[in-house]
Amino acid sequence: DFKDKTKQRVKKQYVALVCGHWTGEVSNYSAAAIDEGEIDLPLVRDLKHPPFMRVATAETRQQQSQLKDEQSSNAQNNDKPRHQHTGYLRMVGKSEKPSLTKYRILSYEYLIDNSDCTNTDDSMGLDNSPQLLPVTRVELIPVTGRTHQLRVHCAAVGHPIVGDSIYGYQGEGSPCGGLRYKS
Numbered sequence: 480d481f482k483d484k485t486k487q488r489v490k491k492q493y494v495a496l497v498c499g500h501w502t503g504e505v506s507n508y509s510a511a512a513i514d515e516g517e518i519d520l521p522l523v524r525d526l527k528h529p530p531f532m533r534v535a536t537a538e539t540r541q542q543q544s545q546l547k548d549e550q551s552s553n554a555q556n557n558d559k560p561r562h563q564h565t566g567y568l569r570m571v572g573k574s575e576k577p578s579l580t581k582y583r584i585l586s587y588e589y590l591i592d593n594s595d596c597t598n599t600d601d602s603m604g605l606d607n608s609p610q611l612l613p614v615t616r617v618e619l620i621p622v623t624g625r626t627h628q629l630r631v632h633c634a635a636v637g638h639p640i641v642g643d644s645i646y647g648y649q650g651e652g653s654p655c656g657g658l659r660y661k662s
Contacts, residue, residue: 493619493629497638498648500587501615515583518632522625523575529567531645531652532627534635535575547572579622580632586616590641614641 523535526542533539546568589611615638619629627646633639634646634655645652 491621491624493621494585495617495619495629495633496588496590496614496641497617497633498612498614498641499638500613501584501617501636501638515581517622518580518582518636520578520632520635521575522578522628522631524571524573525653526571528652529571532625532631533653534631539575543572543574576625577623578625578628578632580629581620581622583618584615585618588614588616590614 521535522532523539523543525531525533526539526546592610592612617633617638619633621628630640630643630646631652634643634650634652637655639647639650641647644650
């Protein structure tokens, strides 16, 4: 039986290319290893970019608290909520969930980017050679199975998955998986 938790479960493993050469060091968060480690960051719905996800932070906890206070105030006063769609309120009202991803760095590689090689006139002294973009091949194992977990975790540690149109560079979701790095 698939739902019988006493039996051995299916393990999922993914291999992904992530942007940049990932050393495995992840600032002051849970992941801190060279070749393998864990990313242990709780996830929550992104209030600014639903239905996407983001890493839960003190800021998201405060926003959710304000939203819940607003909902209860509106219910007591029979006011219309600011966000009238009940599906939205139900979706963003869910609390953060623990999320754990194990990773193992497999190799460091380069992708060839020919997109900037449009000038064919070498008389101006411009370099028309293709640009080499550093990428890291990494094995990802989701211990928990949250929505967009691998994508958000990779973006949160500064190495979004190559080609990710939501959490990647200039994606639709919150940059860096919702984390802001302070310099």
